[in-house]
Amino acid sequence: MKRTIAIGNKSFSFHSLKELLAKASPERSGDLLAGVAASSGEERVAAQMLLADTFLSDFLKNEIIPYDEDEVTRIIFDQHDRIGFQEIVGLTVGELRNWLLMDETDGATLKRISKALIPEMVAAVSKLMRNQDLIKVASKIKNVTAFRNTIGLPGRMSVRLQPNDPTDNMKGIAAEIVDGLFYGSGDAVIGINPATDNYKAVTSLIYMLDELREKFEIPTQSCVLTHVTTTIKAIENKVPVDLVFQSIGGTQGVNDSFGVSYSILKEAYEAGLSLNRGTVGQNCMYFETGQGSALSANAHWGVDQQTIETRAYGLARCFDPLLVNTVVGFIGPEYLYNGKQIIRAGLEDHFCGKLLGLPMGVDICYTNHAEADQDDMDTLLTLLGVAGCNFIMGIPGADDIMLNYQSTSFHDALYIRSVLGLKPAPEFESWLQKMNLFDDKMTPVEMPSSYQFFLNASSL
Amino acid sequence: MNNKKLRTQIDNPWELLREYTQARIAIGRCGTSVPTRELLDFKMCHARAMDAVHIPLDSQKVADEIERVSSEKVILLHSAAPDRSQYLRRPDLGRKLSADSVTTLASLPKATSVDIALVVADGLSSFAVKKNIVPVLDRLIRDLKKNVYTLAPITVVEQGRVAVADEIAEQFGARMSVIFIGERPGLKTPDSLGIYLTFNPKPGTTDERRNCISNVRTEGLVYDQACLKLMYLINEAFRRQLSGVDLKDEQEHQTLTPSNELIQIAY
Structure with missing residues (x-):
C-alpha cells in the first residue's frame, strides 16, 4: 500500500x-x-x-x-x-x-x-x-424487510411514529399516536423512547402499545426503545414485545459503554425470534447508531467517526434487522457542527448502510446548540427521499418534547411522499384507506368518519 | 370585488386532544403543510432556544444579585474556552479553567477545608441562569446555613461545563461541589437549569459519580421542590461519604435511558 x-x-x-x-x-x-x-x-x-x-x-x-x-x-x-x-x-x-x-x-x-x-x-x-x-x-439499492408489513419496497417510504412524553403519560402518548395515525405515520414502527428504563414502566408501555395496535388492527409493529437486557427480561416474562431495540456503535469499547456485546445482541435476537409475532416476515431487530458515539465514549482508537459509524453497520447486519437508523444530528455540534455537516453525514450513513445491505432509515434531526434549522432538515429530507431512504421519524410538529430535539414531523412525511409520489408500506396503505383516514388517491380525509372511534378506543 | 373568502387551512377535528399533551398535535394543515401560525410559533421557539445558547450571560450582574441575597462573596471565573464557538466545538476546554482564572483562585486566601463549593455556570443556556439562579440560591443558602455547612466563596464561570466545578472545588479544598448550569434548551424549555452534585470532586471525575437534578424552572421542577431534593442529596452524600449511582434519590428510582445519557455527554 x-x-x-x-x-x-x-x-x-x-x-x-x-x-x-x-x-x-x-x-x-x-x-x-x-x-x-x-x-x-x-x-x-x-x-x-x-x-x-x-x-x-x-x-x-x-x-x-x-x-x-x-x-x-x-x-x-x-x-x-x-x-x-x-x-x-x-x-x-x-x-x-x-x-x-x-x-x-x-x-x-x-x-x-x-x-x-x-x-x-x-x-x-x-x-x-x-x-x-x-x-x-x-x-x-432496495433492502426490503418485513414483520407485520413490508418496508423498503420501491416507491414507498415508511415513518416511525415517535410519541414521546417527558413523564411517559399514557394519555399524552395515546393522543400523539392518534394524531400520527390520522396523518398517515406509523408504518415503520410505533416506537417510544421511554422517560425511564424502569422495568415496570417499560412493560406497561409495551402493553399499552400492543393493546392499541390490536384494537385498531394496524398492520404495523410496536417498540419501546429500552436497553436490550430489559427487553430480554420482558420477553422471558411473556410481555408482548414486537421489536427488540438497541443503540450500537462500531467498536467494542463503545458497545461496552452501551452495556452490550455481540453475545448479548445474539441472545436478544433469538429471544425476539422465539416470540414469532411477525405475520409477513420475521425481521425483529431495531438498531440506532450515530457518528460520534465512539469518541464520546472515548473508544475510537484514533479512527474517524464516519468509518466507525460504518463499522456499526457491519455489526447490525449480523441480526437481519427490520429497521436501522442513524440519529444523525442528535449528538451535538462537537461532532457535527452545522447543517452542512449534518446533511453530509446523513447521506453518508444512508449510503453506507444501504451498500452493506441494511434497511436504512434516518432520524433527520438537530439540537438547539447546533448551527442548523428546519431549512436544513427540509434539504436533507428531500435528498434522502430521492436517495430512497426506507424510513424517517414522525414527531408531532417535529418537536420532541421528551428528548428536546427537532426531527421530522408527520407533515414532513406527507410532504416528501407527495412531492416524490411515495407511498407508505402496502399493508399500512390499505389500512389507512380501509379506516377512511386517507382516500384512494392517498390524500388525508378532512373529517375521518372513524375519528371518534379512535378517540373512544384510546380512552381519550 | 370578490367577497368570497378563500379557504386557507384545514383544521383537525381532534383538537380537544391537545389538553393531554404539550406536543404539537392537531395543528391543522394547508395541503399537507404546516399552517403559517404554527410555522411562526415554532420559529419563535427555536429563535429563543438559539438565543439562550448564544446570548452571553451578564455574569457581573448575576454575581451582584447573588451577593445581595446571600451576603456571600462571589468570584468571577472563565473556562479555557475563549468564546461560544470554541465552547461548542471543544467540550474539553469548557471543563477546565482559563490560566487567568487559575491565578485568580490561587491568589485567594483560603480556609484549609470547607464543606461545599457552589458554582454557577452559563452552560448551554444563559437564560436558565439569569432567570432561576437567584431564587434557587436564596432558598438553598438559607437551608445550608441552618444545617451548619461551611461554604467556599461562590463562583460564576463563563463558558463552563459541569466538570469545571471539580477543579474549582479542589482549589478551595471543598468536600463537595454543587454546580448550577444552563441545560441544553428544548423548544419549549429555553430556560431550564440543571444541578449536579459531586462528593469528593477531583479533576477527572466521571459522570457516574455525580447526581443530577434536571428541569429546574418555574414551569418544571419548582424551586422549593428542587431545593428539597438537593438538600436531601447533600445530607445523604455527607452521611454516606459518596455521590453518584450509589446515591440514588430513594423516592425516585429513575435511571437514565441511553438517549438521555447522550444528552448528558453534551455537558
Whole structure:
C-alpha cells in the first residue's frame, strides 16, 4: 500500500490506513475534536487521492482496529465473503466509486457484492463521493424487510411514529399516536423512547402499545426503545414485545459503554425470534447508531467517526434487522457542527448502510446548540427521499418534547411522499384507506368518519 | 370585488386532544403543510432556544444579585474556552479553567477545608441562569446555613461545563461541589437549569459519580421542590461519604435511558 503522494513540489505522507481514512474524511467537528482530521484542505484532497489508489485488498491486510483487541473487527473479518470478493478483487477505492456509478452496476449486482465489502471499504469509497454520488448509488439499492408489513419496497417510504412524553403519560402518548395515525405515520414502527428504563414502566408501555395496535388492527409493529437486557427480561416474562431495540456503535469499547456485546445482541435476537409475532416476515431487530458515539465514549482508537459509524453497520447486519437508523444530528455540534455537516453525514450513513445491505432509515434531526434549522432538515429530507431512504421519524410538529430535539414531523412525511409520489408500506396503505383516514388517491380525509372511534378506543 | 373568502387551512377535528399533551398535535394543515401560525410559533421557539445558547450571560450582574441575597462573596471565573464557538466545538476546554482564572483562585486566601463549593455556570443556556439562579440560591443558602455547612466563596464561570466545578472545588479544598448550569434548551424549555452534585470532586471525575437534578424552572421542577431534593442529596452524600449511582434519590428510582445519557455527554 502506498503511503506517500507527491503533488507539485509537495509531498504528503500518511502512516497508516487509519490515518489515511481520517484525513480523507470530509471536514466535521468530531474529527477535529479527536485530533484526527486533515490539517489543511490540500492535505485532505491529497489523502483522498492516495485513498483512491488504494486497493480494496489492502483493507484486508490492514486492520484499522486490531482483530485481537476488538470484537467488531473480528465480526467484520470473520463474516467477510471472500468468494464474492473475487468479483471486485482487482479494484482500487477510486475504481470502486466509478464502478458503483456505472449504469450496468444495478441493484441486483450491488446486493450480490454487499457481503464482499467490509465496512472500511464502504466508508473509504464514501469519502471520495459527492453528495449526488451517495444519492445515486443508494437509490439503486432496495433492502426490503418485513414483520407485520413490508418496508423498503420501491416507491414507498415508511415513518416511525415517535410519541414521546417527558413523564411517559399514557394519555399524552395515546393522543400523539392518534394524531400520527390520522396523518398517515406509523408504518415503520410505533416506537417510544421511554422517560425511564424502569422495568415496570417499560412493560406497561409495551402493553399499552400492543393493546392499541390490536384494537385498531394496524398492520404495523410496536417498540419501546429500552436497553436490550430489559427487553430480554420482558420477553422471558411473556410481555408482548414486537421489536427488540438497541443503540450500537462500531467498536467494542463503545458497545461496552452501551452495556452490550455481540453475545448479548445474539441472545436478544433469538429471544425476539422465539416470540414469532411477525405475520409477513420475521425481521425483529431495531438498531440506532450515530457518528460520534465512539469518541464520546472515548473508544475510537484514533479512527474517524464516519468509518466507525460504518463499522456499526457491519455489526447490525449480523441480526437481519427490520429497521436501522442513524440519529444523525442528535449528538451535538462537537461532532457535527452545522447543517452542512449534518446533511453530509446523513447521506453518508444512508449510503453506507444501504451498500452493506441494511434497511436504512434516518432520524433527520438537530439540537438547539447546533448551527442548523428546519431549512436544513427540509434539504436533507428531500435528498434522502430521492436517495430512497426506507424510513424517517414522525414527531408531532417535529418537536420532541421528551428528548428536546427537532426531527421530522408527520407533515414532513406527507410532504416528501407527495412531492416524490411515495407511498407508505402496502399493508399500512390499505389500512389507512380501509379506516377512511386517507382516500384512494392517498390524500388525508378532512373529517375521518372513524375519528371518534379512535378517540373512544384510546380512552381519550 | 370578490367577497368570497378563500379557504386557507384545514383544521383537525381532534383538537380537544391537545389538553393531554404539550406536543404539537392537531395543528391543522394547508395541503399537507404546516399552517403559517404554527410555522411562526415554532420559529419563535427555536429563535429563543438559539438565543439562550448564544446570548452571553451578564455574569457581573448575576454575581451582584447573588451577593445581595446571600451576603456571600462571589468570584468571577472563565473556562479555557475563549468564546461560544470554541465552547461548542471543544467540550474539553469548557471543563477546565482559563490560566487567568487559575491565578485568580490561587491568589485567594483560603480556609484549609470547607464543606461545599457552589458554582454557577452559563452552560448551554444563559437564560436558565439569569432567570432561576437567584431564587434557587436564596432558598438553598438559607437551608445550608441552618444545617451548619461551611461554604467556599461562590463562583460564576463563563463558558463552563459541569466538570469545571471539580477543579474549582479542589482549589478551595471543598468536600463537595454543587454546580448550577444552563441545560441544553428544548423548544419549549429555553430556560431550564440543571444541578449536579459531586462528593469528593477531583479533576477527572466521571459522570457516574455525580447526581443530577434536571428541569429546574418555574414551569418544571419548582424551586422549593428542587431545593428539597438537593438538600436531601447533600445530607445523604455527607452521611454516606459518596455521590453518584450509589446515591440514588430513594423516592425516585429513575435511571437514565441511553438517549438521555447522550444528552448528558453534551455537558
